[in-house]
Amino acid sequence: MILPLVIIALLTIAVAAIAMTLRNLIHSALLLIGSWAGIAAFYFWAGAEFAAFAQVLVYVGAVSMVVLFAVLLTRRSRADLEVAPDAIGRGLGAMLAGGAVLGVLFGAVFATRLDVAPTAAPTASVRAIGQQLMGAHAASLLVVGVILTVALLGAVVIASTDREGGKEDAR
């Protein structure tokens, strides 16, 4: 039972790692989508059908398009798609930020008491999930919706700036 989880986890992490190291941005984006699909597979393994399909629908279907659009619209030429390794300072900053997030996550995971005793897997139907979302967790659903709307508006604002000067493309 644990073997599929290991395979899924290794594949997801491997795909994400390759995505980071590749020079070609389109390849990276496609591999990133592959790792999202791996996360959906994990949800499916865990018996969370609804979350798995939602993950595929939202990430593999929609967010992937946004990523590809962003990559294609912000680059000027095809040669520009190959990113050169940047300054060491930026790399260090990225490592620090990533390490901090990793530390917080690991701290949270290890601080949580997990019931290791085998319990019956909860069988949540889509109907039950819907009633939970619309009843007990309606407020958080609304908050998430507002955050997403703000993010979308921000994206529109960023994308619609007049590019005549081409400040970010001048590099």
Place this chain on the structure above:
Amino acid sequence: MSVVVVATSASEWTALRVVDSLALVATATDRFLECAPVMLRDAVTGLLPDPWRWIANGLFAIVAIFAVFGLLFAFLTLAERKILGRVQNRPGPNRAPTPTFPFAKFLGKIRTYGLAQPFADGVKALTKEDIVPDGADKVLHFLAPVALLAFATLTLVVIPFGRNLVALQLDAAVLYFFAAGAATELAVFMAGWASRNKYSLLAAMRALAQLISYELPLLLSWVPVVMIAGSLSTVAIVEAQAGWKFGFIPHWHVLTPWGFAGFVIFMVAALAESNRSPFDLPEAESELIAGHLTEYSGFKYAFFFMAEYFGMCALSGMAVTLFLGGWRAPLPFLEFIPSYAWFGAKLLALILGFMWIRATFPRLRIDQLTRFSWKFLVPLALINLGNTVVWALMSGGSPALALARWPVCAAIIVVPFVWLGRAQSASYAPRTYRYAA
């Protein structure tokens, strides 16, 4: 209702039957033709020991889906070319002969109205040179048609083709269907980008814009069905449309105001999602020299077309399931015809409608296309969502209220339809035809 099940075979069959929730499940009370596919499957897989049976059953379902839809694809291409030919006043393909055998030379070549055309096309596609452009991204160029076909095929799994014929019963089947379908746009993008051709890339960007635009009305149009049926399972949605009012009006969702509006929105969005004319902008031959298909030849090209027809079949099948009562007969006395025949008839009717539309309408421009989706279909789909709520709330009360909901709900959707349509075509109407009589 005549029960034609042969007693011996039926009892044998029930003895063999293993009830598994994930595969085809039949009840022994069905008529012979009704349960024939399941009996055939059990005859094939029944000899296997229990742990292996569900895998064999799954494989059987996969083989059946590929066989049926592969053949359907082959003959749909022929039908499409024939119908287009008929509309354009030309014969269409009519010369592909059946092969001549040495021992039956006297028969000569039998042309049979071009019925052998799909097989001739298949042989041609297989023997053509597979050209990959020099600067192309080889891996993605290969992967794109494969991924497209894979995702298009995945969607066929959850459609109930008959009373007991659903390959995979999922609690969230409708969600699964659209999740699997959402990945097709990724494959189109891969094809366009990997070709290293500016027309292909342009087409890929157009395809993304179009598919994202029409994903929204497509997803919004089936939400009312889920609200009324109270389930995301395709089997339960078909179940919710059972029975007849006054004994002859079926309880299909399309026969309600919100259902009719939802069905029309769904079909328009389905046309766009499956890249069919008049929304075939990603592969517009006259302006983009076939877009993402430009650099494809041979069997990869055939794969794209296979995926397009599979997608069309899947979306039509979903429309049948959601709105047209699934595999249910339209009238009670017609129930003796097996359920899968009804499903097939409805599916073919919708697909022939697609072909008719392709033969009739001119292609839209990209700005018209996106405007049509965002300014017309999405608002209408949202209004229809509210309309369904009104319908559901009014159904609980007195008979008078239940009768009043018909004009009320019809008005809720028809008035915005007319108003939005008028407002958006205001700058174009009235049309003057200067050079046409």
